[in-house]
Amino acid sequence: MGMQCSICGKKPVLGNQICRRGKAKYLGGIGRKITGISRRAFKPNLQRIQIEVDGAAKRVRVCVACIRSGKVKRPMKRKLFQMPKL
Numbered sequence: 056m057g058m059q060c061s062i063c064g065k066k067p068v069l070g071n072q073i074c075r076r077g078k079a080k081y082l083g084g085i086g087r088k089i090t091g092i093s094r095r096a097f098k099p100n101l102q103r104i105q106i107e108v109d110g111a112a113k114r115v116r117v118c119v120a121c122i123r124s125g126k127v128k129r130p131m132k133r134k135l136f137q138m139p140k141l
């Protein structure tokens with residue numbers, strides 16, 4: 056599957072990395088100049104976590120945006136503690 060979120064399908068996106076030199080105009084310089092442009096990949100923040108799928112725990116790669124938004128349901132580690140009946 057590679058580097059892809061199993062919930063939303065987020066995957067690496069290609070873009071540019073721009074190198075600049077000089078001092079900004081508002082700071083008294085003559086402006087920032089571009090000295091180089093190179094390709095780069097913006098990678099998603101994927102984590103391998105256990106999620107609950109059809110009542111069974113399954114380990115998948117999920118992006119942090121899906122984890123924080125509540126799109127995934129985490130399995131219960133163990134049953135909650137209950138006091139014994141007397």
